[in-house]
Amino acid sequence: MRDLFRQLLPFFSFAGLFVSLSILSPYFLTVDNLSSVARQTAVINIIAVGMTLVIISGGIDLSVGSVLAFSGVCGTLSMERGVGVGASTLLGILSGLAWGLSNGLIVTQFKVPPFIATLGCMGMARGLTLLITDGIPVTAIPKSFGRLGDGNFFGIIPVPVVILLGIGVIMSYVLRCTRLGRYAYAIGGNPQAAHLSGINLTSCTLIIYSILGALTGLAGMIEASRLVTGQPTAGDGYELRVIAAVVIGGGSLNGGAGTVLGTTVGAFIMSLLNNGCNLLGISPFIQQILIGGIIVLAVAADELRRRRLE
Amino acid sequence: MMSSQHSQLKFGRNTRAQISWAVFLVSLLAFSFCQRSKQKVIAVVPKGQAHIFWQTVQAGARAAGAKFGVKILWNGPASEIEISKQINIVEDFINRRVDGIVLAPSDGKALVPVIERAVRYGIPVTIFDSGAQTESYVSFVATDNYFGGVKAAHRMAEILGRKGDVAIVGVMPGSSSTTQRENGFKETIAKEYPQIKIVAFQYGMSDRAKSLAVTEDILTSNPDLKGIFGPNESSSIGVAQAVKGRGLSGKVKIVGFDSSPSLISDVQEGIIDSLIVQSPFAMGFEGVRTLCEKFEGKTPQRRVNTGVMLITKGNLFEPQVQQLIHPSLEKYLGEQ
Numbered sequence: 001m002r003d004l005f006r007q008l009l010p011f012f013s014f015a016g017l018f019v020s021l022s023i024l025s026p027y028f029l030t031v032d033n034l035s036s037v038a039r040q041t042a043v044i045n046i047i048a049v050g051m052t053l054v055i056i057s058g059g060i061d062l063s064v065g066s067v068l069a070f071s072g073v074c075g076t077l078s079m080e081r082g083v084g085v086g087a088s089t090l091l092g093i094l095s096g097l098a099w100g101l102s103n104g105l106i107v108t109q110f111k112v113p114p115f116i117a118t119l120g121c122m123g124m125a126r127g128l129t130l131l132i133t134d135g136i137p138v139t140a141i142p143k144s145f146g147r148l149g150d151g152n153f154f155g156i157i158p159v160p161v162v163i164l165l166g167i168g169v170i171m172s173y174v175l176r177c178t179r180l181g182r183y184a185y186a187i188g189g190n191p192q193a194a195h196l197s198g199i200n201l202t203s204c205t206l207i208i209y210s211i212l213g214a215l216t217g218l219a220g221m222i223e224a225s226r227l228v229t230g231q232p233t234a235g236d237g238y239e240l241r242v243i244a245a246v247v248i249g250g251g252s253l254n255g256g257a258g259t260v261l262g263t264t265v266g267a268f269i270m271s272l273l274n275n276g277c278n279l280l281g282i283s284p285f286i287q288q289i290l291i292g293g294i295i296v297l298a299v300a301a302d303e304l305r306r307r308r309l310e
Numbered sequence: 311m312m313s314s315q316h317s318q319l320k321f322g323r324n325t326r327a328q329i330s331w332a333v334f335l336v337s338l339l340a341f342s343f344c345q346r347s348k349q350k351v352i353a354v355v356p357k358g359q360a361h362i363f364w365q366t367v368q369a370g371a372r373a374a375g376a377k378f379g380v381k382i383l384w385n386g387p388a389s390e391i392e393i394s395k396q397i398n399i400v401e402d403f404i405n406r407r408v409d410g411i412v413l414a415p416s417d418g419k420a421l422v423p424v425i426e427r428a429v430r431y432g433i434p435v436t437i438f439d440s441g442a443q444t445e446s447y448v449s450f451v452a453t454d455n456y457f458g459g460v461k462a463a464h465r466m467a468e469i470l471g472r473k474g475d476v477a478i479v480g481v482m483p484g485s486s487s488t489t490q491r492e493n494g495f496k497e498t499i500a501k502e503y504p505q506i507k508i509v510a511f512q513y514g515m516s517d518r519a520k521s522l523a524v525t526e527d528i529l530t531s532n533p534d535l536k537g538i539f540g541p542n543e544s545s546s547i548g549v550a551q552a553v554k555g556r557g558l559s560g561k562v563k564i565v566g567f568d569s570s571p572s573l574i575s576d577v578q579e580g581i582i583d584s585l586i587v588q589s590p591f592a593m594g595f596e597g598v599r600t601l602c603e604k605f606e607g608k609t610p611q612r613r614v615n616t617g618v619m620l621i622t623k624g625n626l627f628e629p630q631v632q633q634l635i636h637p638s639l640e641k642y643l644g645e646q
Contacts, residue, residue: 025406027405027406027407030405032404032405033402033405036398036401036402036405040398040401043394134483135482135483135484135513135515136483136484137417137419137420137483137484139419146423150423223394226394226397227393227394227397227417227419227420228419228420228422228423229417229419229420229484231393231417231420231484233391233393233482233515234393234394236389236391236392237392274398274402275398275402278385278398278399278402278403278406279402279405279406281383281385283385284359284385284386284387284388288388
């Protein structure tokens with residue numbers, strides 16, 4: 001019962017925020033605005049869904065912002081060289097997956113703590129992105145690529161949102177019903193016990209980081225499509241927004257807790273706050289304070305619950 | 311009995327969390343009441359917030375707002391590289407149905423779809439500072455950046471006696487205004503001053519600390535360097551700090567771009583020889599003015615040139631220069 005209430009807290013907050021913004025701003029509850037909000041969240045949200053899996057298993061990935069830029073640049077560079085949009089998008093996703101796999105390998109093979117391993121990859125991916133582009137955005141991109149980030153189904157449902165929905169459903173299923181998902185919770189809850197009960201920590205960790213890498217690659221392609229350019233500086237600071245989404249949604253940085261739905265709601269809470277502040281004309285500086293405060297609140301709530309359980 | 315006590319205690323904690331949400335929502339409400347009015351509303355979106363330059367743009371925009379009786383909304387990303395954040399902000403202004411948008415696009419291509427979307431919704435857009443690859447704007451209000459670079463090159467040649475090695479600490483690739491300044495400088499040196507050689511060109515990524523680090527490396531690898539050009543505020547500050555730090559003030563001449571209190575004091579102390587100064591105040595003012603003209607049914611000028619000025623120790627205290635480098639920010643920004 002207690003746990004249920006805590007899990008529902010993000011949903012109540014989301015609903016409360018939604019209702020109050022509808023009352024406060026006449027522009028909030030319009031198709032245009034809701035579709036923008038959903039589109040604005042999709043990139044962070046898709047990465048956050050992958051991050052949920054990593055955080056549940058007790059890990060963390062700080063490299064996602066840089067990997068997002070790397071994938072976007074790889075995909076757009078390949079388009080610039082005449083490769084088709086579909087194949088280039090796939091290449092972008094695979095380049096993200098490669099970074100995820102490297103993160104996993106560094107963590108499992110060299111026993112480098114995930115924070116440090118991914119901090120290293122964050123620098124390497126960003127540096128490599130700037131190196132291969134010379135710091136200059138990739139601009140020669142076919143017009144049809146714009147559809148991935150800026151297109152709509154039936155004129156109102158943004159393409160990235162549909163992608164997010166698909167990924168959310170699949171990942172939710174993976175977490176609840178597959179061995180990998182259950183193992184992730186077990187590893188995050190107690191790695192020693194998981195190991196002793198015969199879970200192959202190495203392969204699980206590799207797969208988990210690779211999934212996040214691939215999702216980050218996909219998000220990178222969506223971002224590139226939305227920016228109509230491959231920006232080597234894209235995604236700066238995204239890792240923190242992604243981690244914040246997971247944490248606000250009830251994920252625990254100690255591992256063992258978190259849900260895809262919670263994370264998605266967490267990401268939406270942040271973008272509703274941004275959107276609401278913009279619509280109401282609240283200073284951007286206050287926006288940052290609000291979001292920072294909410295992250296602290298969410299984690300404090302988590303810690304309170306933990307102490308009560310003990 | 312025990313267990314019911316326990317659950318009551320717990321309920322209290324949840325209530326507390328709910329109260330904090332309620333407090334937050336009430337504060338949102340309070341903010342929103344300050345925002346109701348029927349005047350025309352113009353949104354001004356800078357590339358970033360961290361440079362004095364943008365705050366001066368804001369002062370200019372607010373001055374025009376006060377003069378023409380329109381409400382100015384100011385919102386932009388914290389830094390110049392947050393392109394998708396800037397797109398989100400413009401989208402939110404469109405959804406809010408402002409009457410006009412004055413925008414400094416942080417990327418010449420990435421902002422095009424959202425500019426065109428605004429125009430589709432009947433919201434006129436004036437572009438300032440940097441160009442965008444679209445024709446769907448009312449006016450383009452900016453410095454002639456290429457000419458600013460040319461002016462810097464002539465000054466550099468004059469103080470170096472038309473010979474010697476120089477370096478450029480560039481701003482960042484993809485930013486069209488600063489790239490034009492860099493090109494104006496490079497091409498003028500190449501064409502008119504064959505004895506001056508540009509031996510290094512590195513980007514400081516619109517960041518003081520990075521510009522400082524890049525300049526230090528350039529100074530280390532080019533011991534014979536005679537001059538450095540910094541094409542914006544962050545580059546100029548980084549260059550000045552590096553030259554100061556190495557004790558090379560006066561030996562390595564600096565021509566910078568833009569002004570800030572620290573740059574001006576560096577000119578006074580002779581660390582920076584001269585600054586090419588644009589008028590961000592005029593950009594903000596003219597940007598808003600073009601849209602106000604549009605509201606009145608007039609056709610504003612398509613290209614508004616806001617001009618540049620060379621500032622040296624010699625002319626620093628002329629009233630014309632003082633007004634440019636010390637616009638009274640408090641006067642316009644204090645009353646927000």
